[in-house]
Amino acid sequence: MLKMIPELNKATVRMRDRGQVETIIRNMQREGASALQVISDFDMTLTRFAHKGKRCPTTHNILHNTNLISEECKAKMSNLVAHYYPIEIDSSKSVEEKIPHMVEWWMRAHDLLIQQKIKKVQLAQAVKGSGAKLREGYKSFFKVLKQNSVPLLIFSAGVGDILEEVIIEHGVFDPNVRIFSNYMDYDENGVACTFKGELIHSFNKKEGALQNTHQFVHDRTNVLLLGDSLGDLDMAEGVQDLKNLLRIGYLNDKVEERREAYVSSYDIVLEEDETLDVPNAILNYITAGEGTSPGQ
Numbered sequence: 001m002l003k004m005i006p007e008l009n010k011a012t013v014r015m016r017d018r019g020q021v022e023t024i025i026r027n028m029q030r031e032g033a034s035a036l037q038v039i040s041d042f043d044m045t046l047t048r049f050a051h052k053g054k055r056c057p058t059t060h061n062i063l064h065n066t067n068l069i070s071e072e073c074k075a076k077m078s079n080l081v082a083h084y085y086p087i088e089i090d091s092s093k094s095v096e097e098k099i100p101h102m103v104e105w106w107m108r109a110h111d112l113l114i115q116q117k118i119k120k121v122q123l124a125q126a127v128k129g130s131g132a133k134l135r136e137g138y139k140s141f142f143k144v145l146k147q148n149s150v151p152l153l154i155f156s157a158g159v160g161d162i163l164e165e166v167i168i169e170h171g172v173f174d175p176n177v178r179i180f181s182n183y184m185d186y187d188e189n190g191v192a193c194t195f196k197g198e199l200i201h202s203f204n205k206k207e208g209a210l211q212n213t214h215q216f217v218h219d220r221t222n223v224l225l226l227g228d229s230l231g232d233l234d235m236a237e238g239v240q241d242l243k244n245l246l247r248i249g250y251l252n253d254k255v256e257e258r259r260e261a262y263v264s265s266y267d268i269v270l271e272e273d274e275t276l277d278v279p280n281a282i283l284n285y286i287t288a289g290e291g292t293s294p295g296q
């Protein structure tokens, strides 16, 4: 197997149980593309965490960086990030402790955004040149999924409207891609007036998945899951009759501090890896020879 997927030997890769990873991948390969679906987080998972030493924006930050937002609002949004992001990634706090803070962060940020009277028609232009970058290797990732008709469910606590613009800008909003996220609602003049539906934040994806099982594809029982937070681990909870689940986690920030928690939770951990090399290699392996029996 390792010969077939040499990317698993990259220095950025950590695995708790290499044998188990190999077994899961082999099972998935045996059943092929027709049994597979991919469920992925978006910000800092499909998008880059950093580029040339600079942090890349999340979907919330993209809006922040545009001229659709006043300077006063930008300052307030920055203060929110400075206060709440350290809580989000604090390995000394439990998820239960973090949740009230996350709800507060998202609600305060969404209130600020709605006060800005953002027009839907301005979003595409605003996203262009915002610095949002999908990870290196994204073209191959989206192409292989599209060519093999493998559904990709993007499950994001970001801003869905912005997320869509980012993947449209990159030319990969393909018919097999479905998005489940926080979307804005617009009034009759096309001005954002509220956020629709239940709020999704980084640590309620399990509840979101269980309450929205219709968002998932049910006849594909093998799932490749990609995330960057411990809150992403349960994104496949909405899939019925799940058979094989391989969870790949990007560990982007505070690596030393969070390594243990990530390695004990994700099957494969990618440390400070700005590429999709490993997911791509696994996808290529699974989809290459449906029904064939690959060598070791």
Ligand SMILES: Nc1ccn([C@@H]2O[C@H](COP(=O)(O)O)[C@@H](O)[C@H]2O)c(=O)n1
Binding pocket: 041, 042, 043, 044, 058, 059, 060, 061, 080, 081, 085, 088, 105, 106, 109, 155, 156, 157, 158, 201, 202, 229
């Ligand atoms: N006001 C906010 C709120 C959240 N964030 C970040 O966005 C990420 C959520 O999106 P996923 O696609 O990863 O689910 C989250 O991890 C927060 O750090 C933000 O930048 N601004």
